[in-house]
Amino acid sequence: MSQKDDRSIAFVSAYAAMFETLATAVTGRASRGPQGAVLAITGAAIAPLNAMISPSLEPSADEITALAAAGSPWDFPWSIHVRGVPSPMVAEAAARHGLTRFERQPLMIRHCDQGLPKEPVVDGLRIRAVPRDELDLYARTVAEGFEVPYEMLRVFADPSLATVDGMTFYLAELDGVPVGTGMTATSGDLTGIFNIATLPGHRRRGFASAVTLELVRSGFAAGAGTAYLYASEKGESVYRSVGFRTEEYLTVISAPS
Incomplete structure (x- = not known):
């Protein structure tokens, strides 16, 4: 699928930009890889908020490895966020850093034409x-x-x-x-x-x-007027009840608890 045909790229890109903005404001530790992946370190003591996020449908394991090196030393728990099911190469790159826990989060959209x-x-x-x-x-x-x-x-x-x-x-x-x-x-x-x-x-x-x-x-x-969010699978029904619909999934890779 080309980026032109990728219906969710705008939402994932906005999500990555939010992390970049948050990290820039509180720590100044944010950067982008050559293929658009974002490294955002907020300094929070929780892995999802120190994130490497790839908006691409086919994230580059090499880019993830390079950004992981750029974030080193990792003073905080951290995570890798990719769309859909991570490729074996991305999973291997994550595992080299001890990130072996996979959590699926629905991307839910409420389009502006719903009023x-x-x-x-x-x-x-x-x-x-x-x-x-x-x-x-x-x-x-x-x-x-x-x-x-x-x-x-x-x-x-x-x-x-x-x-x-x-x-x-x-x-x-x-x-x-x-x-x-x-x-x-x-x-x-x-x-x-x-x-x-x-x-x-x-x-x-x-x-x-x-x-x-x-x-x-x-x-x-x-x-x-178009709203998006990443839900827990447990909370998916709550957002569906107010007009959101699941369009794809994000995988958050972190270290086991």
Whole structure:
């Protein structure tokens, strides 16, 4: 398949660019290989956020090896993100660095021709953009929502993120108390949706769906009505219920826990 016929290349490229922007803002450690793969080291203590991402349908094992060398020494857990099923050569390149765990993530799209979704209405729930002085609260809420230690996601508290063009962070609150989170990265006519998390004591009440729809609406307001996200396979049904459809899969290769 040529790049011209590759329907998902724009979404994967935007995803890689988001990582590049995030890493540039918080650590300055981001670079690109000659074939377009992105190396983005955010400094987070979690492998998916220190990533080597290839938007190509046929990623180059040589490029991955070269970028792995460029990222050395790896001070943080890291991962390789490729589309579909990794080739044997890519899997071997990853294994040479101890990355042998494979996790599949659905790429889900909600196209702009589906129209602006209705404003989500959940009793008492308020969804708002987070100002610079509340990024630490945001990071703590994200960590609680994903049930990981705060230090693993402290990167989202970095004040420099408040000045990144096109990147917005959201809190969902009940009576002023945070119960969920979201994040958008707008690029051209695309809205990337990230960090949809609900705190453990508030799940199964429609909050994740409400936040997702509100972020789609914010994309429309910014002129970026097509939304994409990478879901866990467990969360795929949630996003399908609000109009997203799975178009392909990403494989995240990391070291075993």
